[in-house]
Amino acid sequence: MQFLNLKSHAMNNKQTNRAHRFKFGKALLILTLLCLVLVAHAEDGHELWLRDKKANPVIVKCDAKAPAVLLACSEIKNGWTGKAGETIRIILKADPMLKGDGYKLTPSTIQSATPIGVLYGAYEFLRRQKTDQELTVISNPSYERRILDHWDNLNGTIERGYAGKSIFWRNEKDSVTVTEADRKLWTEYARANASIGINGSVLNNVNASPQILTPAYIKKAKEIANVLRPYGIKTYLSVNFASPIKLGNLKTADPLNGEVIAWWKNKIAEIYREIPDFGGFLVKANSEGQAGPQDYHRTHADGANMFADALKPYGGIVMWRAFVYNANEKDRAKQAYTEFMPFDGKFRNNVIIQVKNGPVDFQPREPFSALFGAMKKTPVMPEFQITKEYLGENIHLVFLSTMWEEVLKSDTYQQGKGSTVAKCTDGSIYRQSITAIAGVSNIGLDTNWCGSDFDQANWFAFGRLAWNNNLSSAQIADEWLKLTFANSSPAGSVACDNGQWTNLFLIPVKKMMLESREAVVNYEMPLGLHHLFSAFGHYGPGPWYAPKNVRMDWTPPYYHKADANGIGFDRTSNGSDAVSQYHQPLAEQFNDPKTCPETFLLWFHHLPWTYQLKNGRTLWDALCSHYQDGVVTVREFQKQWDNIRPYIDRERFEAVQSKLRKQCHDAQVYKDACLLYFHQSSKLPFPPDVERPIYELSYLENINPLTMESIQAMFNRSNRNNASPQTTN
């Protein structure tokens, strides 16, 4: 018995141990599963605005079998959030109301004349379903070509890229190999673009390496094109004007030379053998040290037309950039117009001139480039910068849509009142042989694609505005927020479909986005000031930066001209006369400080520090207030963001919170740097309602740019970003 007892005790022990082990094992398993679930759900931002969750069953009826239509069907099946069991019909058929890849939606049909239009319609349908918008709509694209320009170098770095390395090019040694992981990423990229209507990608930097035209790189471009094609995305390349010399061993790149023309014709034939639907070339010529036709005493038209003739038989186009400025020009803002206007009508009809939104260079605020309202016989396309070179890189929360909306809605008066930049470029005013719009991409290998969650909104906004240049930024922000953040509260504790989410997340965050561009203008360079950046990179302030060996138009004093008499660049008829490049009544309005919009005051005028503004304040006091407003606004953003914590996953909450902290710090640095520096000229006291600086100017001059840059580099590293080399000012 004893023995038995012992035995049974032992058995009991064994059983208990086994039971314990079992329980422990079970707990471990549950814990592991839980961890796996948590890891699986750790929010990394990779899904962008395309969060296909909890699709309901739907019947999709469709006879067409084109690849884009099949994609549309599967998108609908995977993303249907309407009633379960409903039927939707896909109709591939022309309609007099439809233009290009436009589409017509009803609650039970998606119609387009083209397969890719059906795919766009499917994405729009799902977007409307998820964001509670009307399902009956006809939508046609504003521009035929809606293009992302990648400033990606063939060694994998990205000029002005703040989201890691290139998704296309790796490094010089294995840049041309293609892996399955590459194809997967490019497919995701293509899908994201198609979902917002983008239909073109320029795969490499406008500061182009001639190597892009070697057979190995053309083959790689073909691999990329093959992945992008089903999503309706055409591939384009940037080319180096001197390629015939650098690659072809010719003695010249003169666009009128027979051998040069033959070289390009052969090269273009080679490209089209690999990529039959190749879109064409983007060219930066005679700009920032790049070769161009002027090196051979030829014109922009000679250069662009040489490419145009060679591309024409294949249906290719040339996007010729108007971003030109010389070191000895008294006013850089005038040069694009001066150089290009004489050639209006002299370009072939497959050339389009690509013009940056402002006359200088993607500043926080510029008036629109006068070229938009000027060229009547040559198509012109806007170039926006999605990557935030001058607006806080991937750190500052700045929704660029409001800036682009402001530009698109600016009235050029080309054909009287209402001739907006949008209308002057989308073919509404003059029939254009090509209509197009480009955005300099902010995409890299970072898991969240753009280096910050809110920078995804700028990619989204560019696509939405390129499709419909009448959309309001409020609508775009609304859509993006709903698609990107709805149902993302921890453990789904707050449903997105209740008023609480709308009132406490959607409305305040949308407000923050819509105010964000004005905030950065205020704390960086208000009232029309521009280019006050530090020397290295374009991140921190450097209004003082002007070493003797640096060309003047790469230094801030060239632009702000602050002295004891006042501040601002005189572009009036008494100054550089840039105002005369605009149509009346704008030229007259800009010319007079009393009628010039205050947002552009110091862009067009050099005014005394005591000049009185409309609200009665002196220029100096107003300047101080603007800087103050900028800082105060981003401090408010911090508080607003803290309030939304319950409605969003921890990962994105913390990432944005941390970036906002840095933004607030940097806004303060900007304010102190600029005000203390300008104070040396104005000699006026800070107004009583403006917070006093907290830094010494000498400290800021010394830490800046190096410390700002190294803080930035550290920050980038900790966010898995790689700072890109900066080849120019």
Ligand code: GCV
């Ligand atoms: C790609 C500015 C930028 C350069 C850029 C250039 C351009 O100067 O700082 O990085 O070069 O514009 O648009 O060509």
